[in-house]
Amino acid sequence: MEFVKKLQESIEKHTDHNALCINNELYTYKQFAIEISKIRLEIANNIKDSEKLVGLVTNDDLQTYASILALWLEGKAYVPVNPTTPLERNIKIFELTETKYIIDSSEDSIYKKDYKVLNSASLSETEVSLTPKFVKGDQIAYILFTSGTTGLPKGVPITFNNINALVNAIDEEPEFNLVPSDRCLQMFELTFDFSVVTYLFPFLSGSCIYTIPKGAIKYFYIFKLIKEQKLTVLTMVPSIINYLRPYFSEINAPDVRYCSFGGGALHSDIAKEWSDCLPNCKIFNYYGPTEFTVYSGFYPYNKKTHVKNHNGIVAIGTPQKDTVYLIVNENNEEVDKNVTGELCLGGPQITPGYWKNIKRNAQSFFTQTDKNGKKIRFYKTGDLCFKDEEGDFLYVGRADFQVKIRGYRVELAEIEFHAKTKSEKKVNMVALDITNSLGNAELGLAIESEVFDTEEIFNYMKTKMPGYMIPMHVRFIKEFPHSINGKIDRKELRTYFEIK
Incomplete structure (x- = not known):
């Protein structure tokens, strides 16, 4: 496959350049190539050719990124799971994909009891081997799971052809051209589709990606990276700059060349303020769902020439x-x-x-x-x-009740499903997205009832869903408002949640 071949050529060409900066430690493309080759050999020796879907525990380390490329070189797909997500949910993903093998760089994998686990962190040295196997374009390159309405996550398979089409489309854009000296932000979990563009395009260009350690306060760490590492390429969800807004007066980043947004609505007022912090930067408002391989198009925002918006939301172009x-x-x-x-x-x-x-x-x-x-x-x-x-x-x-929380797509119906499952009281529960004082979306749960203890419900939800899907606010309402056609009036319900 064309883009995999390009990755091989880029890694071989840029051996002395830095490929990743993880927790303040730099790794060259040569070190990256060695890790890829070690993991690739382990895959070839232990996983049958017929097994195309391989689980990947998404730790923030060199081996996890190397595993993705090793799998692609072997013509296989990665099925990523976040180590901080409830175990039951991750196992459900492996069950849905009939995954038998998992690559995990953790010191002691929690999956080794039920799966064949390849520990990518303790492998023997081997010769560098980056020549890709022949892969049919319609083979799957990865499967990402998004929130589902029935309580089951939905799998979105993306093929090698899909990724190749994305690479070709971005290559055609004269406005966007990464170079080996670029220092690129990678702020996303590898279970989130935006992560694909934030590691793929830098690796194709011989650039270096800077990751966010798990457990770090994202916006604060990004602020630190921009300031100390003089990042040149930023790819972010708009909510991040809402959190950075109080620090705008301290941010002057002339090194930033490109800043891309996606995964949520970009508001024109904050976009203008943010562009003042980046005097030499081109800003792109990208649009595209997981089902369409990350990006499908963009709007070139410019505070002087391109400020088109609707209800304060920047155009998607x-x-x-x-x-x-x-x-x-x-x-x-x-x-x-x-x-x-x-x-x-x-x-x-x-x-x-x-x-x-x-x-x-x-x-x-x-x-x-x-x-x-x-x-x-x-x-x-x-x-x-x-x-x-x-x-x-x-x-x-x-058009529906699907919302973006911290860049992740969330089905409100899934939250309601799990909340009602554990509740002894059979009452109406409605999950809502609410805007806080910073302009970011948060989740609220409205319950049509007198006040009762929800601790058991929330403890249960925490075992079923990732942290970003757990409502932060609860309101007990004696009687829900209804529209003329008899439906619960969600717009009116939001007025009960006044977040300071």
């Missing part, structure tokens, strides 16, 4: 190479310009479909014939948008 944007009504028919509808994405980056989820695939994907008679398969994003007269796409809001 135009689709990138080979990607088709289509805005449709409830019958999947294209709507006119300036008419709000659901944004659908078509092109070579589209996932083959949710993992073993026929019902969801029928709801989320459809095929349409274009004006030239070509059939295009589309993914329904659930995002409400419209296309303006100049061809830019603007974001309006979510």
